[in-house]
Structure formats: C-alpha cells, structure tokens
Amino acid sequence: MEKKKVIVGLSGGVDSSVTAAILLEQGYEVEALFMRNWDSNLNNDILGNKLDEEVCPQEKDYLDALEVAKKLNIKIHRVDFIKEYWDYVFEHFVSEYKKGRTPNPDILCNKYIKFDKFLDYAINDLKADYIAMGHYAGVRFDKDKNTYELIRGLDKEKDQSYFLCQLNQKQLSKTLFPLQKFQKSEIRKIAKKYDLITAEKKDSTGICFIGERDFTNFLQNYISxxxxxxxxxxxxxxxxxxxxxxxxxxxxxxxxxxxxxxxxxxxxxxxxxxxxxxxxxxxxETFLESKSCIVEEFNFISNYEIYFKSNKFQCSAKFRYRQKDIKVEVEVISNNKIKITYQEPVRAVTEGQEAVLYINEICLGGGVIDKVLKI
Missing domain, CATH: 2.30.30.280 (Adenine nucleotide alpha hydrolases-like domains)
Incomplete structure (x- = not known):
C-alpha cells in the first residue's frame, strides 16, 4: 500500500515535534511546514515588544523546527501567511477591542489560518492527504451518524478542543491529532527519547503567532x-x-x-x-454574575439534530479556556444564533469571548458571546 502523506504544522515547540515523531512511528510519509504569520516591522509592532532580543523569537522557533526536522530526517517547508493573518485574524481582533469586547485570536487563527490557508497549501501545493497539528484534541468518524466529531484531549489540563470549536466537517476530515490520548508528561519523554532540541522547551504563551507582549502597550500600537x-x-x-x-x-x-x-x-x-x-x-461579586447569554456566529461542527430531537436541549458549556464544564440549557434561535441559560449563575461571562458546547467528550462547536444577560 502507498503511504499516506501528512504535512505537520511544525512550530518549533515540543508538541508539534512529537506529533511528527509519532506519525513516523505510525508509518505515514511525513513532511513539515513552518508558518510565519507575523512581521513586527511590517505590522508596526513596536510598543510592548521586546526589541532587545538578539534573535527574534519567531526565527528561534524556525531554527528549532529545522533542527527537529533534521533529527527526524523529514523535509521541512516554510510559508508566509502574514497578510492573511492580518486580514482574517488581527483586523477582527483590533476591531473587537475597539468595541470594548474581549476576542479570542487563537480560535480565529485556527479557523482561518491553520485549518484553512495552511490546509489548502498542504493539500494543493504539497500534495498531502492530511495535515496534522500538535493540539491536545482528537477527530473521530461516527459511522452510524455519518459525521466527523471533535473530541477532547485525554489530558484535561491541556485539552485544546475549546480553541478548535470553529472547525467544520471538511477540515476535520483532512486533519490528524496524534496527541489526543497522551499526557503532556509523556510528550516530554518521547521528545527526550528522540533527542529533540525541543524536549525541555517551555510552552509558548501570549497571542497566537505574535507571542508574549506587554498587552496594554501592544494594543496602543493600533488603538490610541x-x-x-x-x-x-x-x-x-x-x-x-x-x-x-x-x-x-x-x-x-x-x-x-x-x-x-x-x-x-x-x-x-x-x-x-x-x-x-x-x-x-x-x-x-454579584456584578460579575449572569444567568444567560446570546451567542452569535455559532458553528455546529455536526448538525445538532443528530444528537437532539428539538431546538432546545441540555448539555455543558465553557465560556473560557480551562473553565470547568457548566450545565446549561441551549435554545437554537437560528442557524448560527443560540441562547444559553445556566442552571446556576456564572461569573465573568464576557462579551467577545467564545462559548463552547459539549456532550461528554464531544465538542459540539462554539460561537461569540454577543450579549450577557442578568435574567
């Protein structure tokens, strides 16, 4: 049988490095693709930026990705999506802050860059069968329901299904998440086994593809x-x-x-x-509490009618990453608009953030919190 070709999004971090190693073990033909999505000079990223660093963190990541590819003996490609990131992610990010809302750029980055522009480039230009990312989540095809499902990572502390809630059937059908069944500690051990330069590297923090910034100062580059x-x-x-x-x-x-x-x-x-x-x-803290919210731009990964008999149903929700599941009742108002009512008042539900729904380990999808209601 001909090997299936997978393009791994190699970021220069330990998770994507081990993703490539696991896929090689599983017998895939593996190549890597490093994305560059931000240019500080081009994007006027001055305030809040650490300009005294000898090597730009993004270039350091690329050098680490090169070392990993060399160690694993796989080909690595490099591509710029700087304009696409600005147009599809960052302009929306700034626009939401101007409205006084709190957006989540990681979710937009996954929707429009990693699983759209990257996916298209990998399939069309590099002739891949699949792409793979180092997220702690999984894809499962349910034959009975004839649908692809996004499922949580087994490591509850690292599960990243929240950030993948805007993905669709086509994207999931072409994506592999090899880390779904692993704990983070196991990933470090595998990286050491392969003697990868990223084995002890700290996880990246800050804004997706932009990195750590003094946030208030950073925003002043774009909002007076x-x-x-x-x-x-x-x-x-x-x-x-x-x-x-x-x-x-x-x-x-x-x-x-x-x-x-x-x-x-x-x-x-x-x-x-x-x-x-x-x-x-x-x-x-009573001023932080709300009892329901209206969610716009809601993306159901699979049609909700596969799981529920009515447009009103009960499930669980998260209103921010790493929040414990909250029992809620959902009313589907239209194709992409829902109302979520909580069984108990919830603190600090914030306009502009993402509300993500779950049935047990299955992520149903997510959307943007538009209005927070006290009733």
Missing part, C-alpha cells in the same frame, strides 16, 4: 489612548481614571491603580461610548 473615569458602581462616585476602556476586561483586578481604597476593586461593567469603567469592591 482614550482616557476616562473609573466609577464605583455602587456609590456612582468617581474614584480614578484610566487610559482606555478597551484595555480592561470584565473581572480584572490588577492594573486599576486605585490607591487609598479600603479593599481591592474589579472591573464590573464597561461603557465604551462614554469612556467609563465601572468597578465594584472585591467583597461583592
């Missing part, structure tokens, strides 16, 4: 300061000032610079039009 008042939501009195509503998130405590108060405060509400941040004392 818009100072305003900080108001105590209970007394309606001004207790401070800020440099821009968009730089703060609901529930945030650090960075408010409210000296001389009896107790810490958190961000309870944002008024982007009037440039006001409303804060509440930490001893009273």
């Amino acid at each position: 300061n818009q100072p305003g008042d900080i108001i105590d939501i209970k007394s309606n009195k001004k207790i401070g000032t800020h440099i821009g509503v968009m730089y703060y998130t609901i529930g945030q405590r650090k960075g408010l610079n409210l000296g001389g108060q009896k107790e810490p405060y958190y961000v309870a509400k944002k008024d982007i039009i009037n440039k006001i941040i409303y804060v509440a004392p930490a001893s009273d």
Whole structure:
C-alpha cells in the first residue's frame, strides 16, 4: 500500500515535534511546514515588544523546527501567511477591542489560518492527504451518524478542543491529532527519547503567532489612548481614571491603580461610548454574575439534530479556556444564533469571548458571546 502523506504544522515547540515523531512511528510519509504569520516591522509592532532580543523569537522557533526536522530526517517547508493573518485574524481582533469586547485570536487563527490557508497549501501545493497539528484534541468518524466529531484531549489540563470549536466537517476530515490520548508528561519523554532540541522547551504563551507582549502597550500600537473615569458602581462616585476602556476586561483586578481604597476593586461593567469603567469592591461579586447569554456566529461542527430531537436541549458549556464544564440549557434561535441559560449563575461571562458546547467528550462547536444577560 502507498503511504499516506501528512504535512505537520511544525512550530518549533515540543508538541508539534512529537506529533511528527509519532506519525513516523505510525508509518505515514511525513513532511513539515513552518508558518510565519507575523512581521513586527511590517505590522508596526513596536510598543510592548521586546526589541532587545538578539534573535527574534519567531526565527528561534524556525531554527528549532529545522533542527527537529533534521533529527527526524523529514523535509521541512516554510510559508508566509502574514497578510492573511492580518486580514482574517488581527483586523477582527483590533476591531473587537475597539468595541470594548474581549476576542479570542487563537480560535480565529485556527479557523482561518491553520485549518484553512495552511490546509489548502498542504493539500494543493504539497500534495498531502492530511495535515496534522500538535493540539491536545482528537477527530473521530461516527459511522452510524455519518459525521466527523471533535473530541477532547485525554489530558484535561491541556485539552485544546475549546480553541478548535470553529472547525467544520471538511477540515476535520483532512486533519490528524496524534496527541489526543497522551499526557503532556509523556510528550516530554518521547521528545527526550528522540533527542529533540525541543524536549525541555517551555510552552509558548501570549497571542497566537505574535507571542508574549506587554498587552496594554501592544494594543496602543493600533488603538490610541482614550482616557476616562473609573466609577464605583455602587456609590456612582468617581474614584480614578484610566487610559482606555478597551484595555480592561470584565473581572480584572490588577492594573486599576486605585490607591487609598479600603479593599481591592474589579472591573464590573464597561461603557465604551462614554469612556467609563465601572468597578465594584472585591467583597461583592454579584456584578460579575449572569444567568444567560446570546451567542452569535455559532458553528455546529455536526448538525445538532443528530444528537437532539428539538431546538432546545441540555448539555455543558465553557465560556473560557480551562473553565470547568457548566450545565446549561441551549435554545437554537437560528442557524448560527443560540441562547444559553445556566442552571446556576456564572461569573465573568464576557462579551467577545467564545462559548463552547459539549456532550461528554464531544465538542459540539462554539460561537461569540454577543450579549450577557442578568435574567
């Protein structure tokens, strides 16, 4: 039999490195593809950037990816999606912050770059049968339901199905996730077994493909300061000032610079039009609680009618990564709009973030939280 060809998204990290090694063990023809999606000079990335580093972190990642490919004796390609990342991910990211919302660029990056532009390039230009990524998640084809399902990674601490909730049937049919059944500790051991340069490398943090930044300063590259008042939501009195509503998130405590108060405060509400941040004392978290939310742009990975007999059903949800599952009732309002009602009030559900639905280990899909409701 002819070997199936897989293109691995080799990022220069340990997870993608071991993904390539496992696929080789499984008998696939493996090649690697390194993506470059951000150019600090081209994208005016000055404020908040560590400009004193000898080697750009992205180039360091590429050098590590080269070493891994060399060690595993696989061919490595390199491609730039800088314009695509800007057009499909970053412009939306900035636009949402301007509206005072808190977007999730990793989800958009997966939807439009890794599993779209990368996938097309791998299939059409490199003649691959599949692509593979180092995510802690899995793909399963259910023959009875005739559908591809996205399932959680077994390592509960590392499960990344939340970030993959916008994928569709076509994307899943062409994707392999070899790390689904592994714990992170096992991945490190495999990397050491193959003597890979990434075995002890720290996991990347920060914005997808941009990396670690002083976030407020970074945003000021693209959104000018818009100072305003900080108001105590209970007394309606001004207790401070800020440099821009968009730089703060609901529930945030650090960075408010409210000296001389009896107790810490958190961000309870944002008024982007009037440039006001409303804060509440930490001893009273009722302002963070909501009972339901409206979710737009919802992507059902499989038709929900495969699993449920009505447009109202019960399942579990996450409103941020690593949050424990929350029991909810869902009402499908239209093709891509749903209402989620929680069994108990939930803290800090935030407009612009992603609501992701699950039935046990199956990820049903996700969408953007548009309105947070107190009722």
